[in-house]
Amino acid sequence: MSRLYIVPTPIGNLDDITLRAINVLRSVDFILAEDTRTTSILLRHLGIEKRLHAHHKFNEHATVRMVAEAIASGQSAALVSDAGTPGISDPGFLLVRTCVEAGIEVETLPGATALIPALVQSGFPCDRFCFEGFLPQKKGRNKQLQRLSDEERTMIFYESPFRVVKCLEQFAEVFGPDRPISVSRELTKKFEETVRGTIAEVLEHFRTTEPRGEFVLVVAGRPKVRSRREEADSDPAER
Numbered sequence: 001m002s003r004l005y006i007v008p009t010p011i012g013n014l015d016d017i018t019l020r021a022i023n024v025l026r027s028v029d030f031i032l033a034e035d036t037r038t039t040s041i042l043l044r045h046l047g048i049e050k051r052l053h054a055h056h057k058f059n060e061h062a063t064v065r066m067v068a069e070a071i072a073s074g075q076s077a078a079l080v081s082d083a084g085t086p087g088i089s090d091p092g093f094l095l096v097r098t099c100v101e102a103g104i105e106v107e108t109l110p111g112a113t114a115l116i117p118a119l120v121q122s123g124f125p126c127d128r129f130c131f132e133g134f135l136p137q138k139k140g141r142n143k144q145l146q147r148l149s150d151e152e153r154t155m156i157f158y159e160s161p162f163r164v165v166k167c168l169e170q171f172a173e174v175f176g177p178d179r180p181i182s183v184s185r186e187l188t189k190k191f192e193e194t195v196r197g198t199i200a201e202v203l204e205h206f207r208t209t210e211p212r213g214e215f216v217l218v219v220a221g222r223p224k225v226r227s228r229r230e231e232a233d234s235d236p237a238e239r
Contacts, residue, residue: 002071004099005078006092008085008111012188014045016112022046024109029075032067034091038082055079060091064098071104085113089133089158114187115156118216121194122154122182125221129154135167145174152221161185161211168203171219175199180220186213 005024010016025031025048032055033039039052055063071077079086079095085108086092099106119126130153135141148155159167164183171181177200184194191213195202199219 001105002074002076003105003107004067004071004095005076006086006096006106006108007078007080008109008113009039009042009080009083010188011083011112011114012186012192014042016188017042017046018109018111021109021111022048024078025050025080027076028078030070030077032077032079032095034081034086039080042080055091055095057091060094064095067095068098068102068104071099072102083112083114085111088113088115088131112188114158114184114214114216117187118182118184118194118218119154119156121184122218123196124154124180124182124218126154129156131156134158137163142170142174145170149174150222152224154221155219157217157219159215159217161213161215164211164215164217165203165206167217168199168206171217172199172203175219175222177203179222182218184216184218185211187216189213 005028007021007024009021025043025046028050030051030053031039033052034056036052036054043050053063053067055067067077079092081090081092084090087096096106115131119129130151132144132148132155135144135157157167171179178198180197181199181202182194182196183202183206184192186192195205197205
């Protein structure tokens, strides 16, 4: 059937792709790729030959209508990013919205994304969390962090290795140096690593150890301050 498939791809280990994702990539008429070179490596690994079109943040505004018209004419397409689920800190939102507005069926496959493994292995509460993705590089960065200073849910951020130290320094200023944090890098890859501790401790680690790879920073939420009534009503064993 003609539709747009959103297909997650591995964030590192190529064996993490699902059987369903492989079947979809084999069956569609064409694939929209964030970087056709990166996607070509994956397709060769899977033994798939398929027509590829570049679809990234620099051309998506100009191509979404053309893609939607191709699907509406009877073709099927798969959207992939370089790693993980399209639309999550990657191109995808504009195309999905355009297809939805045009009445085109959109089907999203479950699969790899870096934020969930990093969250679960952080040891912080996973029942409620907020995903902030990449912070603005310059304008608005500090303002966005200040808005999160009282956030009680676990917070998840993406960051490049070139800005990790600066990011941790800003976290220490806004959240306090003693706030617990878990920093994962190179998830699913050979040199996967998770460093846990206070923001000050993890900052010192990456000041003395060169940051390499893609990073996910998971920050514990602000401890909830209980009211006097809540304290009075609590179980004595909890006090």
